[in-house]
Amino acid sequence: MKVSHKEPQPKSDWLPERDRMNAGRIDVAELDGGLDLQATIESGQSYLWRRPDGEMYDGDEQRGGDAWYETVVRIDDGSIRLDAGDPVVVRVRQDDSHLDWESTTDAEWIVRSLLRLDDDLPAIRAATPDDELLERAYDRYWGLRLVADPPFGTLISFICSAQMRVSRIHGMQVALAETFGETVTADGRSYPVFPTPEQLAAATESQLRDLGLGYRAPYVQRTAEIVASGDAHPESARDRPYEDAREYLTQFVGVGEKVADCVLLFALDFLEAVPLDTWIRTTIEEYYPDCDRGSYAETSRAIRQRLGGEYAGYAQTYVFHYLRNEE
DNA sequence: CCCGTACCTGACGA
DNA sequence: ATCGTCAGGTACG
Numbered sequence: 001m002k003v004s005h006k007e008p009q010p011k012s013d014w015l016p017e018r019d020r021m022n023a024g025r026i027d028v029a030e031l032d033g034g035l036d037l038q039a040t041i042e043s044g045q046s047y048l049w050r051r052p053d054g055e056m057y058d059g060d061e062q063r064g065g066d067a068w069y070e071t072v073v074r075i076d077d078g079s080i081r082l083d084a085g086d087p088v089v090v091r092v093r094q095d096d097s098h099l100d101w102e103s104t105t106d107a108e109w110i111v112r113s114l115l116r117l118d119d120d121l122p123a124i125r126a127a128t129p130d131d132e133l134l135e136r137a138y139d140r141y142w143g144l145r146l147v148a149d150p151p152f153g154t155l156i157s158f159i160c161s162a163q164m165r166v167s168r169i170h171g172m173q174v175a176l177a178e179t180f181g182e183t184v185t186a187d188g189r190s191y192p193v194f195p196t197p198e199q200l201a202a203a204t205e206s207q208l209r210d211l212g213l214g215y216r217a218p219y220v221q222r223t224a225e226i227v228a229s230g231d232a233h234p235e236s237a238r239d240r241p242y243e244d245a246r247e248y249l250t251q252f253v254g255v256g257e258k259v260a261d262c263v264l265l266f267a268l269d270f271l272e273a274v275p276l277d278t279w280i281r282t283t284i285e286e287y288y289p290d291c292d293r294g295s296y297a298e299t300s301r302a303i304r305q306r307l308g309g310e311y312a313g314y315a316q317t318y319v320f321h322y323l324r325n326e327e
Numbered sequence: 328c329c330c331g332t333a334c335c336t337g338a339c340g341a
Numbered sequence: 342a343t344c345g346t347c348a349g350g351t352a353c354g
Binding site for chain 3: 158163275276
């Protein structure tokens with residue numbers, strides 16, 4: 001792997017062919033609850049993967065069945081959480097019974113972490129209440145997993161998500177990477193890397209508007225600046241109790257309670273977080289009207305309890321994907 | 328605290 | 342064609 005405008009990799013006898021990809025295969029049958037890779041990546045919870053065939057969000061579940069998905073994460077001291085360290089390319093593809101991966105490093109642990117492959121789906125489902133809507137959603141997309149994306153990229157992409165369509169949110173993240181991030185090459189191909197907080201903080205509002213971010217442009221720039229300055233980092237929310245963590249995240253510009261819940265759920269392992277977006281609010285109106293308590297905080301408490309508490313975020317993600325596709 | 332309003336922009340249907 | 346509406350909301354008064 002080569003990283004642009006960086007020193008050449010140190011000589012290493014175990015890496016004579018640095019463009020050679022590592023590869024591996026995970027038996028889906030060994031995962032508790034299996035896997036639906038396309039639903040997991042294209043359900044609007046992660047915007048940090050790409051399909052080289054360019055067919056993301058085309059709604060075709062047949063053709064998407066065995067597509068490759070690619071992302072680049074930074075590994076620092078064995079962690080993918082801190083937006084620092086060397087970029088690592090990760091590619092995955094699912095056929096009927098396997099999840100194949102390729103990477104510039106030995107990446108099985110990264111794949112397992114990003115796609116939450118060690119979550120015990122049957123146990124999670126068993127912990128959610130007996131509820132007709134939940135049963136339908138779980139049945140329809142069984143194998144859909146939450147993701148555990150890098151916090152900074154998640155923070156930025158969900159700031160961009162305000163009043164925006166899923167496919168366009170994804171396009172923005174691609175544009176941010178191509179415009180402000182580095183490029184790594186691996187196996188003869190080049191991969192844009194999501195920008196670091198420093199790289200994004202250096203962008204101007206005008207540059208960001210040119211990428212189509214609209215009124216989100218200053219939100220993204222100022223939030224990147226806060227993270228780059230060291231004043232705060234989304235990862236710092238992890239150690240707090242759930243509602244404190246949500247409050248902590250709202251200090252970033254463009255982050256209200258809903259976006260904060262998305263970061264908690266999709267990046268920081270708060271599986272009880274239920275982002276109250278327009279879809280879930282409609283769902284509450286229709287299926288759980290008694291949970292509408294007016295304020296975000298109180299409605300959040302009520303719906304979290306109704307969806308089973310500890311894993312309410314899992315239920316939310318299934319319902320979100322189900323209603324968004326079946327209507 | 329709670330409430331109304333302005334906000335970029337492209338895609339889509341009338 | 343040109344226009345109104347809408348999209349995983351938030352900041353601000």
